[in-house]
Amino acid sequence: MSVFSLDPSHGNPSLQKQWISYYVPPVDEERFPRENIHFPEKADNSHGAWAWKCSIVDKKAKGGKLQGKTFALKDNIAVKGVPMLLGTNFIKGLVPDCDATVTTRILNAGGKISGKSVCENMCQSATSHSSATGVVENPFAKGYSAGGSSSGSGVLVALGEVDGAIGADQGGSIRVPAANCGIVGLKPTFGLVPYTGSGSNEPTNDHLGPMTRTVLDNAVLLEAISGNDNIDDRSFAAPAPSKVPAYSSVKDLPADKPLKGKKFAVIIESLSTPGRDPRVTKSFKLAVSRFVELGATVEEVSIPIHSKGAAIWTGVSKGGGFLAKTSGSFGRRGHQMLGLNSLIHPMGQENWDNAYSATKNVYLNGLYAVENFPLLLAKATNLSRQLRDAYDAALEEYDILLTPTLPYVATSHAAPDATPLEQIAKQIGLTSNTAPFNQSGHPALALPIGMLEVLEGPGVEDGVKLPVSMQIIGKWWDEMAVYEAGFLWERSNDWKQM
Template identity: 30%
Template structure:
């Protein structure tokens, strides 16, 4: 099955400790997370053959907890995509319908869990890249609060936005994986003490009696009719279990996608400048002209979507355009954060569809970047505000999975896990 779905780039076993909370679990690790002695490519020709000399902190924590890593999961190249079709190793297929995409960029991770090729998986979420494939594949995905999980050993796309997060078949299993990987790390100065003592798996008790859930009309606008109906039904079920729902407005989210892509591509253009063919990775060869070698290396090594985002980011940061684009995007980011702060003064969690659309057919949107970018409308605001969110299966529409997204305040993972477990029950 794994070969049919193309869920893995590298299938290789990394054994964990003999005992621990994950001693019986197999885990797929997204291929932008460093594994000592095992090739880590980011789904790119640029890093084909690159073998890291060290483990990412999350990988160390997995093996210390007894987990067995079964392979490096396929992904959109350098995390840039919504469908796992930009991978230089071919697209991953959705286990629910192999003619459709699994979502991205952590599509291989979600597909591996949905197909039973791994019990658990790690993905990374820069603008929805854990929650999108979780929704499309009918599994659970958590994007933690920025700073809860170490990014040491993660090959960066956009440092201020991305977090490593768990994917699993159930809320409790995803929360148990979060328990293992969440805590401060001296190698990553962005990690925080907040949330380190929480017990996320224990929070999956399904008790939403008295919880207030905010419903945001802006995050339902333009969504597929079947998605809206399915998500509304899941919210109604939470009300039947004792939760209260109120309407809250987040006017800033209308601008979130634009702000996200300016900030993310700007950070990407800086981060990916290190891939020059000199120190590691693909090289076009050395003929004595460094500029030509540099240009040819990057032209050969990067795919079309990565080149597009590097160019967009370089343009946004260039002299004369920094204030016009990048500064305005940061102002919009502050507005998004402020709107969420106001909303969480009145509600415990915020509910929306994870994705406003059903899984695309393979090839349907890969040549239409704008459609792909707009599909991230409901997930990108969470990353801009550095908040936690979970995608939980809400049901199906037209026979395809639909995800419900539950967003919490900073370090409110226990609350969103509790609400999500009620949906599951």
């Protein structure tokens, strides 16, 4: 009934009775056969971005939005029969027995799934040196971070090895690698893309989204994967798939002053984040000025709580992430990945010995918070609502909000023998402008806007340049406005020359 390579009961007779009614959602493997499943050879994995390779296409395909295009899925997304590594040795031997909703939708739309992209260790690093399979190299310069935790997805798209990829974003994990890799990455409105069949850290942070080389490709992919799936309760407020807006219609926008009448605003607090490189602020302001040339008015708006957004996110992600790992997400409608759950809990000494420092951080911080600040999670949850209300108030006056995506360009990898603090130091302040929107749920697009020379690492003497990115934020369910702004900016500018 299950194709787990590991009995969910772990051979324990006292547990086996609990699995008698274990339900496995069916997968049509005759129509969507899993072929050429293999771990990639080093020669076929130049940047360490492939976690596993395969070939899955619809044998009865009759066209579709994604016909002829190839895709990679972040390795926390289930593909039946294809091992899921989650970038870690914390758990081992997981082979999913079902397909995630996004997996099915890509295949139904005519797309080809070429494999799984490396996920940073348990989705808990914003840099790309944490995966158990090794570092994932920046596509512009080896020795530098590709961002995380959807590192492999960003690299494979940037290198052109796939046409698009799906990332998972719980604090910036789509937008950080999109920014570091010079591609387009969208964290959609919370629930627009069902999370069914995907590994979670904390369910109120969960977002799946498209990663592509252009805004138009991103819009097409979002059309294919979005809409309520009647399984994941996070998606219940989303439109039915048949009623998802035609986001790709942005291609038909006029050339002359297409943003006339639109009001954009830069969030002032986003320009003073920890670790900020003033050169990034300068590049961002130049990019924003181009919206004026397209007809929009651009002002500044103060949203004081934005500067506390990352701290609010921490209160939820650490406490909630700890509880989710030790007892499983409760009070939710959806599909539980029981095989994954059984490998995480109860945790044994071998799990702990193989845990990455960020995973230990979640457990230790989460346990400390639960025992010493039992109301922290509830308070942070309510502050998340206050955060959303503050952005909503600004979006009543403005069509779009703007921030730099990241405060600095990609850093060099931590040394192989780096201490936990040295590893974490590589990402201080990195998600200050991304994590708040995981808590508020607003759609946020990372768009490349320029290149800057590195300040440290192996490429300093050679004048290596790495991408800079702008974040475009819209109202809940208004991905169309976000895509319009991104598409028009992209159409009018050559970011690699800025």
